[in-house]
Amino acid sequence: MLDVFCSIGTNGVGYNHPKMLEVAESERMQRAIATRTGLGINPSTDQHKINQEAFMSVAPPNMDRVTAAMCGSCAVEGAVKVAMMAYRVRQDGGVFVEPTPEELCSCLDNQAPGSPNLSVLSLKQGFHGRLCTSLSLSRSKALHKVDVPAFDWPASQNPLYKYPLSENVEYNREQDRVALADMRAKIEQWRVEKGSEVCAVIMEPIQSEGGENLHSPEFAQGVRELTKELGIFFIVDEVQTGVCSTGTFWAHEQWNLSSPPDFVTFAKRMLSCGFYHNHETKSEQPYRHFNTFFGDSMRALLTAQQNKIIKEDNLAAMAAEVGDYLQDGLREMELKYPKLVRDPRGLGTYRSFTVDSAPLRDALGLKLKSYGVNQGPCGDHSLRLRPTLYFEKSHADFYLDALDKACKDLA
């Protein structure tokens, strides 16, 4: 069985990688397992070194801090909380001012001014998690959200491109312009009509749960400029896109932003969870944001080892190269089976295509299984690939052959 879904892409270097087993057997790992401490209050003496190897050695360009979390949703909510606290400092002219007695008192009743009317803007079809507040940011599937109360926060239009990108340049640029204008309008609308200040925009490099919608470098650069102009934060959610499968360690590196995002979240394939940020958003007071476990040394040791493996085996470059090869193969399938393989798209081996309908998508997924391929759904009627970073041309050939057979059966 060729697994190209890998638990929604959490498996970066395959099952039972010898070098991962090496760490698993190490004395340091066994100590980390047998005794867990609360890392925010009782870090081990080598925690700084572990953090350097696991997180800072692969930090996105120009980001110098990292805060741990326990899952992807927690990572997003942690970044959102820290952004809100830092926004308050910006409002006070960049200087931390002690909260007033009225603020301290009112927040215990969940009321303003202590609990302010701040909001975070996400994009339509975006996905940012399923805990109660990250769910307010997710807009991909109604069944995830229904029956759960939500914050009245804005969602702006996502750019919806025609594929292949190279043949629809002008149309797609127009979608970017429309989406950026809507983002600006929604932020203004929330301020004027609802008295709510949008303090951050959150966005994925590729909307994955929402159907694998790419966001162009031009659009992302526009968001970076808009958020800077308005003095609000830009959170890039790389929980699913992070760690090399797009061809670069972080997908947003390919946006070539003129200045880095304010927050970058990670989880899944990173094996550890949390968010990168910068000096400006460092809290001036201890314990403003806190978690008892605050990360996991055991997982961080694995992340550190995986980083080494990725570097030694040059896995990001391989994902870029095999990704191009895979895309060519998928384009050929599209010509042969236009109802079953439409709009192949993505970056590196982080790739997907649309099927004509949800029932047909599910049938194709089952057929693929019968030909030895485990692939996963995404969006309303797409299929996505999330193979490990050892996905080579031979695997792409095996996959494309299985896809060809499965399509032939269903065509």
Next chain:
Amino acid sequence: MLDVFCSIGTNGVGYNHPKMLEVAESERMQRAIATRTGLGINPSTDQHKINQEAFMSVAPPNMDRVTAAMCGSCAVEGAVKVAMMAYRVRQDGGVFVEPTPEELCSCLDNQAPGSPNLSVLSLKQGFHGRLCTSLSLSRSKALHKVDVPAFDWPASQNPLYKYPLSENVEYNREQDRVALADMRAKIEQWRVEKGSEVCAVIMEPIQSEGGENLHSPEFAQGVRELTKELGIFFIVDEVQTGVCSTGTFWAHEQWNLSSPPDFVTFAKRMLSCGFYHNHETKSEQPYRHFNTFFGDSMRALLTAQQNKIIKEDNLAAMAAEVGDYLQDGLREMELKYPKLVRDPRGLGTYRSFTVDSAPLRDALGLKLKSYGVNQGPCGDHSLRLRPTLYFEKSHADFYLDALDKACKDLA
């Protein structure tokens, strides 16, 4: 150094317990470490067995389901989400009804009716986590909450007892009655004035972050009766109180409720995180609540081993016995140093006392360190003990001796 704080009580069986190291070295553990799968979609073949040993073998009486989470805050938010979905089923007469198109559509915009005006009531000074929504339930410290938006949910009066309990029975029963009346009034107020239905009450057996406030069996039984009468859920948050230190595996067992809570959350010392619930609150549809990791086999293996150790060494009974001994010692200290050791209280070795002021509390904590004891703060000016389950009489003697010396220095 005698550690009686143990990373806020997460360390149940001490540092480097030989039997925990045994599991750490096992082949099964090494497989779990080297390859992590998304347990909600790709459970290992022995996952059911692991879940039985880790969770169901120590399930609270009459609770038959468990759902995994990644940290204590996630456990609370997961229980809250599942309670909300189940409340909807109750509203529909106990039968799952497909959401209407209007609900599905409106929830994507975070608006009613899809995103309903439901709320969860917590108690003043309660603590239930620090992610964005669990923070709406926490009422213990303003500095945790300020600057972060909150749901407009009710908090009712917590019973505030006089200690020792045995000498203030009538006064304390009156506090219970006042607190119960306020809970009922707040639920009614939210319904009438804010159009918000309270679908659940959440409460700790002992309010830990809030200053170690006990809740009597009579009060808890009153909450159980009130929630049943109103058709709403009762969530008992055992993230900090769980796993034997109170003298029973779950602290709420000592309430002797006439029927079990609807949800019991766990994390910290349990080593794994999640919540117990019951058949009624099982989701009829898949993926309504989901997380990519959805637990951690590695941690579950440790939880299973810890459960065995606890049983073999009869550690709950020891906590009960040594707890009584410790309490007697603390009462003696109270007579000698009334400004430094006031109102010693708790269950088992889960114990604390109030110090006259925060600066004095901090000074006492530092002094204790100089005499070889690591103890932790709680509430505004209390100190708490969260020793491992191997806290024996000899440790209590060492601790009380250090406390005596530290108090003498400061008196």
